[in-house]
Amino acid sequence: MAERYLALLDRILTPILFVLAIIFLIVGHNEPGGGFIAGLVVATAFLMQILARGDDFVRKLIGVYLQPTMGVGLVIAIFSAVLSLPEGAFLLGTWWKISLPGAGVLEIGSPTLFDIGVFLVVSAFVTSYLLELSRPARGNRR
Amino acid sequence: MDVNANWLSVPIVLPLIGAAVALLVSSRVTPKQTRTQRNIALVTSVTNLFVALFLLWQTAGQDQRVALQIGLWPAPFGITLVADAFSAIMLTLTGLLMLCVMVYAAGTLDEREGLNFYPLLLFLLMGVNGAFVAGDLFNLYVFFEVLLMASFVLLSLGGRPGQVNGGLRYVLLNLMASTIFLAVTGVVYGTLGTLNLAHLAQRMDAAPDSLRVVVAGMLLVAYGSKAGIFPLFFWLPASYHTPHPAVTAIFGGLLTKVGIYALFRMYPLLFPDLLTQWQPLILSIAALTMLVGVFGAMAVNTIRRVLSFHVISQVGYMVMGLGLALSGNQLAAGFGMAAGIFYIVHHMIVKTALLMAGGAAELTVGTGRLKRGYLGGLVKRSPVLAGVFFVAAFSLAGVPPSSGFISKLGLLQVALDAQQWWIAGVSLLVSLLTLMSMIRLWQKGFAGPQEDVVAPLRRPNLRLTVAPIALLVAVSLAIGVFSGPFFEWSSVAARQVLDRQGYISTVAPTDQILPIGEQSH
Numbered sequence: 001m002a003e004r005y006l007a008l009l010d011r012i013l014t015p016i017l018f019v020l021a022i023i024f025l026i027v028g029h030n031e032p033g034g035g036f037i038a039g040l041v042v043a044t045a046f047l048m049q050i051l052a053r054g055d056d057f058v059r060k061l062i063g064v065y066l067q068p069t070m071g072v073g074l075v076i077a078i079f080s081a082v083l084s085l086p087e088g089a090f091l092l093g094t095w096w097k098i099s100l101p102g103a104g105v106l107e108i109g110s111p112t113l114f115d116i117g118v119f120l121v122v123s124a125f126v127t128s129y130l131l132e133l134s135r136p137a138r139g140n141r142r
Numbered sequence: 143m144d145v146n147a148n149w150l151s152v153p154i155v156l157p158l159i160g161a162a163v164a165l166l167v168s169s170r171v172t173p174k175q176t177r178t179q180r181n182i183a184l185v186t187s188v189t190n191l192f193v194a195l196f197l198l199w200q201t202a203g204q205d206q207r208v209a210l211q212i213g214l215w216p217a218p219f220g221i222t223l224v225a226d227a228f229s230a231i232m233l234t235l236t237g238l239l240m241l242c243v244m245v246y247a248a249g250t251l252d253e254r255e256g257l258n259f260y261p262l263l264l265f266l267l268m269g270v271n272g273a274f275v276a277g278d279l280f281n282l283y284v285f286f287e288v289l290l291m292a293s294f295v296l297l298s299l300g301g302r303p304g305q306v307n308g309g310l311r312y313v314l315l316n317l318m319a320s321t322i323f324l325a326v327t328g329v330v331y332g333t334l335g336t337l338n339l340a341h342l343a344q345r346m347d348a349a350p351d352s353l354r355v356v357v358a359g360m361l362l363v364a365y366g367s368k369a370g371i372f373p374l375f376f377w378l379p380a381s382y383h384t385p386h387p388a389v390t391a392i393f394g395g396l397l398t399k400v401g402i403y404a405l406f407r408m409y410p411l412l413f414p415d416l417l418t419q420w421q422p423l424i425l426s427i428a429a430l431t432m433l434v435g436v437f438g439a440m441a442v443n444t445i446r447r448v449l450s451f452h453v454i455s456q457v458g459y460m461v462m463g464l465g466l467a468l469s470g471n472q473l474a475a476g477f478g479m480a481a482g483i484f485y486i487v488h489h490m491i492v493k494t495a496l497l498m499a500g501g502a503a504e505l506t507v508g509t510g511r512l513k514r515g516y517l518g519g520l521v522k523r524s525p526v527l528a529g530v531f532f533v534a535a536f537s538l539a540g541v542p543p544s545s546g547f548i549s550k551l552g553l554l555q556v557a558l559d560a561q562q563w564w565i566a567g568v569s570l571l572v573s574l575l576t577l578m579s580m581i582r583l584w585q586k587g588f589a590g591p592q593e594d595v596v597a598p599l600r601r602p603n604l605r606l607t608v609a610p611i612a613l614l615v616a617v618s619l620a621i622g623v624f625s626g627p628f629f630e631w632s633s634v635a636a637r638q639v640l641d642r643q644g645y646i647s648t649v650a651p652t653d654q655i656l657p658i659g660e661q662s663h
Contacts, residue, residue, distance in 0.1 A: 067258070071165030078159055084213075090151040091213045 006052035010045075017045040025119050035115035039122025046127045055134040058127075066128040073120025080113035145200045147210040150223045152193045153233055153271035160186030161264040168258055176260075183260035184244055190267065191237035198234045202227035202631045207638065207648040209277065217651035218341040222277030224649060227635035228483060232274045232403055235490050238617075239395050240267050242610035246498050247388035249606025250505055259299065265292040266392070273400050277649060279327050279337040282404065286323065286368070290316050293397060296389045297381060308381035315367065315377035323364035326357055339411060340649035343642055346412050358413050358420070362405070369401030371461055372430040375454050379438060382450035383510075387501020390446055394453045395494030399486055402460045406482065409464065410475075410640050424465035425565050432458030432572040439579045444510040445500040445517060445587055448579065449493075452538065455572055456489045459553060462565060466556050467640070474560050479636035481552035484629060488545040488621060492537045495614035499531035502611070503587060505602045512586045520588040524604060528588045530611045535584060537618045539577035545621035552629070 021041040028034030049058050084092035095109040164179040201208060205227070212221040225233070244263060251259060269289025276282040290313070298309035331337055333353055334345045346354060367374035378398070382390055435455025439448045463482020467475045504510035506524060507517050521528045537544030550573055557566040621628050638644065 067168040068166050071162045071168070074158060074162030074165065078155060078162065081155065085148060089212070089214045090148050090155075090210065093213065 006048065010048045010052045013048060014045045017041055017048075021045075021119075021123075025115060028115060029109075029112060035118030036122050039119045040126060042119075042123035043126035043130060047130050050130060050134050055131055059131055062127070063131070066124045066131075069124035070121050070128075073117045073122075073124065075117070076120065077114050077117030080110040080117065083110050083113075145208055147208055149193065149197060149200075150208055150210040150225055150275055151212070153190060153197075153237075153275060154223075154268055156186060156190050156193065157264040157268040157271065161261040161268070164261040164264065165258070168261070179258070179260045180244070180248055183264055184241070184248075186264060187237060187241045187244055187267065190271075191234070191241055194230065194233040194237040197225055198227075198230040201225055201230040201638075202634050205634055205638075207644065209648045209650075217649050218336050218338040221281055222338055222340075222649055223275045224277040224339075224645070225275050226638040226645070226648075227631065228403075228406065228639050229274045231483065231487060231631065231635055232399070233271060235487060236267065236270050236274070236396060239392060239490060239494050239614075242494065242614055243388050243392045243395075243498070245610045246391065246502075246607055247386075249603040250388060250502065251386065259296075262292055262296050262299070263392070266296065266396075268292075270396055270400055274403060277339055279330060279339065279342070283320070283323055283327055286320060286400070289397065289400065290320065293393060297385045297393075299385065299389070302384075305384045308384035312377050312381035319364050319367035319374070322360055322367075326360035326364060329353075329360070330357055336651075338649065338651055339407075340646045341651035343411050343646055344651065351416070354413055354416050358409070358416060361408055365401045365404040365408070366427075367401075368398065369405065369461075370398045370431075370454050370457050372427050372434060372458075375431070375434070375457075378454060379442070379447060379450050382453070383444060383446040387446070387498065387504060390450070390501060391494050391497040394450065394497045395490050398453060398457055399460075399490055402457065402464075402486060405461070405464055406479070406639060410467065410479070411642055411645060414642060418468055421465055421468045424461060424468060425562065428458045428461035428465050429565055429568040430458075431455065431461060432568060436572050436575040436579065440575070440582075443512045445504055445512060445583060446497065446510055448512075448583060449497050449500050452496075452576065452579070453493060455576065456485075456493065456538075458572070459485050459550070459569065460489065462557070462569060463553055465565070466553070466560055466562065467636070469560055471560075472640075474556065475640055476633070476636050477552075477556045477559070479639055480629065480633040481549070481556050483632040483635050483639075484552055485549040487628070487632065488537075488549040488618065491614050491621070492534055492544075492546060492618050495530070495534040495611050495618065496538055498607075498611045498614075499527060499534055500583075500587075502527055502602055502604075502607045503531065512583070517587045519591050526608050527604065527611075530608060530615050531588060532584065533615045534611070534618070535580040536577075537615070537622070539580045540573050541577070543619065543622045545618045545625075548622050548625045548629075 021038040024033035024041060025035060025038040028037065046058055046062070081091045084090065084094045087094065093109055093111055095107055098106045098108060100106055160182055164182045167175050167178050197208070200206070207224060207226040210223040211217060212223065215221070240263065244260065247259065266289055269285050269292055272285035272288065273282055276285055294309055294313045297312055298305050327337065330342065334342060334349060336342055336345060363374065367377075370378045382393060432455045435451050435453070435458060438454065439451035442448055442451060460482055463478055463485055466478030467482060469475055469478065500510070503517065503520050506520065506527070509517060511517060533544070537546040540546040540550040550569070554566055554569060557569065
């Protein structure tokens with residue numbers, strides 16, 4: 001598992017991938033991107049960590065947080081769907097306007113919230129899936 | 143009385159919330175956290191059962207339908223959820239069975255407890271509930287996939303070789319069925335331009351015959367292999383005996399019935415006139431399914447395999463109900479549909495009870511093999527378990543005063559009224575063979591002496607194990623004794639299923655896009 005070049009490379013690439021994921025998440029509201037893609041990008045970052053430093057390293061780092069993250073993501077997504085119930089419909093898009101001094105008005109809607117939930121679920125799910133997949137592969141090599 | 147349609151989202155969202163909250167505490171696998179997950183799941187499924195009962199009272203009790211347009215998008219464009227009496231009956235039964243199986247699992251589950259068993263059951267509940275209220279073809283497909291994925295993980299949970307083997311067959315054959323389902327969804331959308339069921343019902347009448355035959359045939363293959371009808375049932379006996387008994391029980395009680403529900407829903411709604419010509423085909427499929435199931439049950443030698451084959455033969459009875467409902471005569475169609483729905487109700491309750499009792503016997507003894515007296519002597523060892531198994535087995539075989547007797551009598555009467563003598567004869571024969579098979583299980587598994595002793599890994603907690611079985615058996619007997627109101631409800635459900643115009647006007651699909659905010663609600 002001495003993937004030395006990867007271990008060097010991932011110090012550069014991992015932050016870039018995380019920033020890219022956040023950009024995708026934000027941009028995804030009006031342009032290509034979105035929570036699902038952003039989640040996959042984050043999982044890619046962890047995949048590189050698995051390849052570079054081994055799955056045990058990643059498991060120790062984030063293993064216990066994966067399933068709770070899925071739970072949090074699901075709760076956020078459901079929350080965004082239930083938010084509009086007072087207005088009479090389930091899953092109706094709801095918007096808030098927050099005026100930022102000097103920077104205009106920020107419009108935040110429940111679709112963004114939903115996307116964040118999807119992002120958390122997908123990133124945690126795909127990462128734990130990759131961790132499980134890397135387990136038997138190591139067993140075979142021995 | 144008008145009901146807030148948002149109630150319809152609860153059977154889908156509530157299990158999802160329960161599963162999400164249960165996942166929050168799953169960072170470490172300890173008995174304490176498993177207990178927390180179990181309690182969350184129990185609270186969720188009790189609430190779900192109450193909501194389902196409320197919906198049942200709203201629909202079957204008041205004889206009306208409820209439709210929810212999600213996000214206020216008008217019908218053919220958005221996602222529509224519809225519940226009529228039939229959906230509500232299925233939702234209620236699902237809630238009841240899920241609750242019973244959770245209690246049963248609390249009494250029997252061992253080393254696999256830590257591995258998120260209860261959240262998976264909640265995901266399964268979400269998929270099944272969603273399939274029962276889905277108002278368009280694509281969402282039905284999505285919920286089929288949700289329940290397929292949850293059930294695949296439940297099947298292979300624990301990861302013993304036999305389980306993985308059974309799970310692979312299960313998922314491969316079911317994925318094939320799903321692919322056909324997806325393909326037919328594409329065909330429908332490409333030719334008719336809509337997937338909303340009510341909208342489809344309007345447009346299907348004008349569609350050419352060739353298209354209707356193709357769509358009806360492909361739907362029969364897709365739903366039929368989910369339901370386990372005659373040539374497409376192979377996945378079921380290959381996989382159902384491998385997982386934990388609680389999983390077998392919920393699968394045998396619920397999953398095939400989702401396919402049956404879809405057949406009952408689609409055919410009268412989409413192809414009302416075409417299918418009167420298909421009645422001989424459907425009835426012969428029903429007869430073959432019954433016979434193959436019951437003969438298969440005679441050829442296998444572990445208790446859960448025998449019971450899995452009986453799932454198939456019982457599915458044949460339900461398809462028989464559908465076949466009888468396809469007659470051109472309006473009155474006969476109503477009776478056939480009502481008898482079929484009543485049979486589904488009876489079967490879901492009794493089959494789950496029986497599979498739970500068989501699984502408990504297997505766990506108590508340590509093996510489920512009927513040969514050479516491995517399984518035996520349970521009458522002495524745990525008479526209560528033997529007692530509930532006895533009642534459930536004879537209810538399945540159709541001995542009065544159980545629900546099995548009433549439901550088989552109903553089907554038989556409809557068949558005789560419709561002068562379908564041969565299917566009546568086959569159903570009587572299969573009934574007799576089922577009784578024989580149940581007697582064989584009883585004699586070998588329970589009454590006879592145990593000759594070879596196998597040490598069980600872990601004794602189940604008998605109180606928690608038997609209580610849900612006893613509850614279901616009591617419900618079955620209650621249905622048999624007080625069959626009047628229950629048959630009344632299935633008649634209401636059957637009338638609503640056959641009433642296409644009512645369904646269409648409840649969903650009210652529109653061909654015009656109104657700007658949001660200008661529509662009246």
